[in-house]
Amino acid sequence: MTEPVRTEPAIRETVYMDYSATTPCDPRVVQRMLPYFTQNFGNAASRSHQFGWTAEAAVDQARQEVAALLHAHEKEIIWTSGSTEANNLAIKGVAQMYRQKGNHMITAVTEHKAVLDTMKHLEGEGFQITWLPVDRKGHVDLEQLAAAITDQTILVSLMAANNETGTIHPLATIGALCKQKGVLFHTDATQATGKMELNVDTQHLDLVSLSAHKMYGPKGVGCLYVRRKNPRVRLTAQMDGGGHERGMRSGTLNVTGIIGMGEAARICRTEMATEIPHLAALRDRLQQRLLAGIPDAVVNGDEAARLPHLTNISFPYVEGESLIMGIKEIAVSSGSACTSASLEPSYVLKSLGLNDELAHSSIRFSLGRFTTTAEVDFAADRVIAEVLRLRAMSPLWEMVQDGIDLSQVKWTVH
Numbered sequence: 001m002t003e004p005v006r007t008e009p010a011i012r013e014t015v016y017m018d019y020s021a022t023t024p025c026d027p028r029v030v031q032r033m034l035p036y037f038t039q040n041f042g043n044a045a046s047r048s049h050q051f052g053w054t055a056e057a058a059v060d061q062a063r064q065e066v067a068a069l070l071h072a073h074e075k076e077i078i079w080t081s082g083s084t085e086a087n088n089l090a091i092k093g094v095a096q097m098y099r100q101k102g103n104h105m106i107t108a109v110t111e112h113k114a115v116l117d118t119m120k121h122l123e124g125e126g127f128q129i130t131w132l133p134v135d136r137k138g139h140v141d142l143e144q145l146a147a148a149i150t151d152q153t154i155l156v157s158l159m160a161a162n163n164e165t166g167t168i169h170p171l172a173t174i175g176a177l178c179k180q181k182g183v184l185f186h187t188d189a190t191q192a193t194g195k196m197e198l199n200v201d202t203q204h205l206d207l208v209s210l211s212a213h214k215m216y217g218p219k220g221v222g223c224l225y226v227r228r229k230n231p232r233v234r235l236t237a238q239m240d241g242g243g244h245e246r247g248m249r250s251g252t253l254n255v256t257g258i259i260g261m262g263e264a265a266r267i268c269r270t271e272m273a274t275e276i277p278h279l280a281a282l283r284d285r286l287q288q289r290l291l292a293g294i295p296d297a298v299v300n301g302d303e304a305a306r307l308p309h310l311t312n313i314s315f316p317y318v319e320g321e322s323l324i325m326g327i328k329e330i331a332v333s334s335g336s337a338c339t340s341a342s343l344e345p346s347y348v349l350k351s352l353g354l355n356d357e358l359a360h361s362s363i364r365f366s367l368g369r370f371t372t373t374a375e376v377d378f379a380a381d382r383v384i385a386e387v388l389r390l391r392a393m394s395p396l397w398e399m400v401q402d403g404i405d406l407s408q409v410k411w412t413v414h
């Protein structure tokens with residue numbers, strides 16, 4: 001791959017390794033969007049003149065591009081403001097539409113808050129929710145999933161890949177199970193786009209949430225794939241109004257954002273085959289260096305079934321927040337952007353069985369299209385130096401060096 005051009009030299013001093021929180025726009029995406037702010041500013045719903053037709057044609061092209069990424073039909077794409085809205089529309093839309101059929105839904109404890117909180121909301125309205133636990137690698141037990149499905153179950157919602165650990169769920173197997181049981185399957189594929197194969201037919205996906213800003217498009221736009229046949233999925237609209245998007249999501253379309261998302265999807269689709277191994281090589285290089293340079297560092301999640309751009313590593317005996325403060329030249333996160341505002345340890349890592357201390361000492365490194373080898377090496381050197389520096393000041397680390405088993409220590413509070 002050619003080394004891509006950076007668009008923002010001003011932030012060059014900081015190495016960006018938080019691509020799972022958001023990505024910069026690909027410059028090609030911005031170029032594609034620009035004319036639609038000024039000359040071609042029409043409302044895609046204006047059917048009576050050229051301005052509207054031009055906007056509508058561009059929106060339709062974007063629809064085809066996003067559909068192509070999922071091997072879907074363009075009529076199955078419903079534009080939204082992002083994945084949070086897409087998840088709400090999928091889950092609440094199914095819950096309300098299929099309430100006569102049943103009131104039970106299944107999800108996992110490691111889902112994004114946009115799924116968990118939507119499910120909680122519905123639980124408050126009387127729906128039964130099964131919250132599947134996960135194993136050490138972040139996988140649900142497929143037998144447990146199968147056993148949880150009853151004749152009251154209307155929806156299974158399990159993400160394609162986890163935003164904190166990168167663990168990939170076996171979509172085709174889960175999809176086949178849901179299809180066999182006659183239950184709809186929704187997947188939040190926000191982190192997966194462009195980083196793994198997504199195919200609504202072979203993976204039996206009925207509803208898929210995507211977000212542009214996790215795939216080098218602009219913020220504030222996304223979509224929900226809604227299957228049109230075998231079975232035809234129906235949804236209760238969450239936004240009432242002009243009846244846009246086949247009545248499922250009213251509101252004037254975000255034409256520029258949608259065009260950006262379409263171009264982002266085109267680039268993901270056409271470059272995935274080279275981009276995935278490139279990202280995996282950079283990620284592996286970073287991970288190997290960190291593990292080699294830092295005793296007792298451990299990788300969280302499933303190293304075999306994992307997104308190619310991400311590694312989540314625990315650095316025992318070091319406090320994650322202190323580490324992040326100590327490496328200000330590197331933009332990383334502990335946990336997801338949504339929960340890292342609070343100092344709570346990540347609920348995802350705790351669900352994997354990590355204790356509070358270990359969860360607190362974990363960092364997510366997520367690389368992307370504009371990451372260079374030089375940045376990887378710089379980040380590895382800085383993190384190693386900082387972890388070793390913090391450990392040198394840590395009484396816990398000193399005890400470990402003296403051969404004391406910390407789990408056997410009886411702590412007294414004075």
Ligand SMILES: *Cc1c(COP(=O)(O)O)cnc(C)c1O
Binds near residue numbers: 081222
């Ligand atoms: C970022 C993210 C979301 C939220 O997407 P927005 O478009 O920012 O609302 C939902 N799910 C996952 C897995 C994410 O990573």
